[in-house]
Amino acid sequence: MNPTRHSDFRTRVRRSFDNQKAMALLGAELTRINHGSVEIELPFDEKLTQQHGFLHSGVIAAALDAAGTYAAYSMLDPEASILTIEFKVNLMSPGRGERFLFRGEVTKPGSTIIVSDGRGYAITPDGPAKLIASMTGTMMVIRGREDIAG
Amino acid sequence: MNPTRHSDFRTRVRRSFDNQKAMALLGAELTRINHGSVEIELPFDEKLTQQHGFLHSGVIAAALDAAGTYAAYSMLDPEASILTIEFKVNLMSPGRGERFLFRGEVTKPGSTIIVSDGRGYAITPDGPAKLIASMTGTMMVIRGREDIAG
Amino acid sequence: MNPTRHSDFRTRVRRSFDNQKAMALLGAELTRINHGSVEIELPFDEKLTQQHGFLHSGVIAAALDAAGTYAAYSMLDPEASILTIEFKVNLMSPGRGERFLFRGEVTKPGSTIIVSDGRGYAITPDGPAKLIASMTGTMMVIRGREDIAG
Amino acid sequence: MNPTRHSDFRTRVRRSFDNQKAMALLGAELTRINHGSVEIELPFDEKLTQQHGFLHSGVIAAALDAAGTYAAYSMLDPEASILTIEFKVNLMSPGRGERFLFRGEVTKPGSTIIVSDGRGYAITPDGPAKLIASMTGTMMVIRGREDIAG
Numbered sequence: 001m002n003p004t005r006h007s008d009f010r011t012r013v014r015r016s017f018d019n020q021k022a023m024a025l026l027g028a029e030l031t032r033i034n035h036g037s038v039e040i041e042l043p044f045d046e047k048l049t050q051q052h053g054f055l056h057s058g059v060i061a062a063a064l065d066a067a068g069t070y071a072a073y074s075m076l077d078p079e080a081s082i083l084t085i086e087f088k089v090n091l092m093s094p095g096r097g098e099r100f101l102f103r104g105e106v107t108k109p110g111s112t113i114i115v116s117d118g119r120g121y122a123i124t125p126d127g128p129a130k131l132i133a134s135m136t137g138t139m140m141v142i143r144g145r146e147d148i149a150g
Numbered sequence: 151m152n153p154t155r156h157s158d159f160r161t162r163v164r165r166s167f168d169n170q171k172a173m174a175l176l177g178a179e180l181t182r183i184n185h186g187s188v189e190i191e192l193p194f195d196e197k198l199t200q201q202h203g204f205l206h207s208g209v210i211a212a213a214l215d216a217a218g219t220y221a222a223y224s225m226l227d228p229e230a231s232i233l234t235i236e237f238k239v240n241l242m243s244p245g246r247g248e249r250f251l252f253r254g255e256v257t258k259p260g261s262t263i264i265v266s267d268g269r270g271y272a273i274t275p276d277g278p279a280k281l282i283a284s285m286t287g288t289m290m291v292i293r294g295r296e297d298i299a300g
Numbered sequence: 301m302n303p304t305r306h307s308d309f310r311t312r313v314r315r316s317f318d319n320q321k322a323m324a325l326l327g328a329e330l331t332r333i334n335h336g337s338v339e340i341e342l343p344f345d346e347k348l349t350q351q352h353g354f355l356h357s358g359v360i361a362a363a364l365d366a367a368g369t370y371a372a373y374s375m376l377d378p379e380a381s382i383l384t385i386e387f388k389v390n391l392m393s394p395g396r397g398e399r400f401l402f403r404g405e406v407t408k409p410g411s412t413i414i415v416s417d418g419r420g421y422a423i424t425p426d427g428p429a430k431l432i433a434s435m436t437g438t439m440m441v442i443r444g445r446e447d448i449a450g
Numbered sequence: 451m452n453p454t455r456h457s458d459f460r461t462r463v464r465r466s467f468d469n470q471k472a473m474a475l476l477g478a479e480l481t482r483i484n485h486g487s488v489e490i491e492l493p494f495d496e497k498l499t500q501q502h503g504f505l506h507s508g509v510i511a512a513a514l515d516a517a518g519t520y521a522a523y524s525m526l527d528p529e530a531s532i533l534t535i536e537f538k539v540n541l542m543s544p545g546r547g548e549r550f551l552f553r554g555e556v557t558k559p560g561s562t563i564i565v566s567d568g569r570g571y572a573i574t575p576d577g578p579a580k581l582i583a584s585m586t587g588t589m590m591v592i593r594g595r596e597d598i599a600g
Contacts (some may be wrong), residue, residue, distance in 0.1 A: 022206035049171045056172035058212020088238040088538045092558040106540040238388045242408040258392040321499045322506035334491040356472035362508020
């Protein structure tokens with residue numbers, strides 16, 4: 001048995017994600033939860049755009065940060081919670097597509113600090129997924145604070 | 151006369167901001183436009199929260215990136231447009247407050263690459279503004295592309 | 301009396317800086333220590349260059365990280381030490397000059413996480429200092445580890 | 451024939467690396483050059499340390515930036531040169547080891563902007579390589595400037 005793999009991590013990730021009201025506002029769905037890796041998908045919607053009609057960088061950042069945060073959260077014991085300290089996003093291609101996929105993965109687990117990396121892809125019906133963004137985020141594990149739980 | 155100050159920069163910034171549909175979705179307002187510096191304000195709304203009820207980091211990133219981008223855009227000639235290449239956000243305190251203020255300022259103007267810095271503050275009725283986040287963003291000036299104008 | 305200002309912070313910063321053998325290798329000097337702000341200077345030397353003859357970005361990063369780290373360290377109690385978790389550097393102009401000045405300042409103090417910002421300037425005899433780089437760094441306060449002290 | 455693969459890229463990368471005098475100062479060697487991927491190795495040396503005796507973060511940044519820059523440079527045509535705009539480094543474990551390996555890889559090629567990612571590893575005789583750092587860097591392709599060539 002892997003002592004760092006807590007049997008209910010999928011349930012806890014999904015419950016916490018469902019508490020992120022911003023994800024519902026953006027239309028983001030949690031489509032895959034593995035131990036240390038999470039995927040979020042988002043259909044294109046005109047209300048999510050920047051001035052040229054592409055997906056707004058803040059929407060990309062929100063989805064990548066959530067994917068990276070829940071990748072980290074999936075590896076925590078049930079008593080711990082998590083806060084993002086900082087993240088960096090590179091925007092590589094304009095956010096054009098019918099649907100977007102954001103994958104977050106833990107690069108460096110830790111008991112205090114966790115580092116996740118993420119990638120965002122635009123998905124179109126007639127071609128391969130296109131890399132549109134990457135992220136590196138640093139998270140802090142939080143314990144014993146009632147206002148930061150789950 | 152400052153040759154780099156184009157008389158209608160406030161009009162152009164406001165028009166472009168109004169084209170960012172994501173800003174309307176978040177309830178963000180453009181409250182100050184100076185040459186090289188822009189402020190965006192956002193009332194707290196439960197639909198913008200992460201799992202602990204704080205303002206979502208992606209919302210903070212969206213507002214800071216927009217403030218930094220329009221600070222840069224305010225210094226451009228009318229033929230040029232702008233794209234964010236990358237940004238980094240540090241989240242310093244939980245996003246709790248009645249209202250939030252995001253200020254973006256150009257740190258390094260340029261004809262190809264512009265660097266902006268930004269800060270985000272939580273505003274409460276009974277205390278000083280509290281620094282909740284900082285950003286550094288790198289923008290590229292775009293010319294002669296029909297799909298990236300304005 | 302400011303309880304967070306420890307009377308010997310200048311001595312401790314200087315002693316720790318003198319233990320950074322890499323600073324000696326680069327010819328970096330600690331020229332100013334305030335509470336929450338530190339300056340490091342570096343004369344240009346051909347052995348510090350990249351392929352075009354400018355100051356190497358790694359040298360700039362080393363000096364900015366040290367300035368930001370010691371700005372944070374100057375605010376700590378004598379029992380605590382500090383490690384850099386991550387930093388981001390923007391290189392704004394080629395590192396040309398006779399001498400370089402790097403200033404680090406604490407943007408957000410904290411008992412666990414400290415954020416510092418830094419700026420680097422090229423200094424020439426016949427003109428104003430030129431901004432060549434900026435940095436944002438995140439540091440973690442370390443306590444009770446014998447291998448990470450001072 | 452791949453039109454983007456220039457037959458002499460290994461020669462050009464090596465020549466440019468040899469012009470980085472800072473690499474010689476740090477004792478860094480170019481140990482592998484592929485199209486879009488470069489490795490640099492560095493033996494531990496006490497003169498490269500920070501205050502706790504670990505490899506200095508600036509040395510790590512210098513090697514990661516060089517690896518990412520030459521990964522990008524390996525994909526350029528012979529007339530083009532390259533400058534780093536910005537990079538972010540996460541320091542994941544203290545830089546302890548006999549030898550260090552830094553690998554840079556192009557994540558997003560481009561005619562103007564190139565994004566590289568890098569990882570740094572500590573190597574000890576009796577165990578697996580340990581991830582000590584990661585980097586994301588943004589580079590700009592430069593053409594037609596005599597002071598920035600090669």
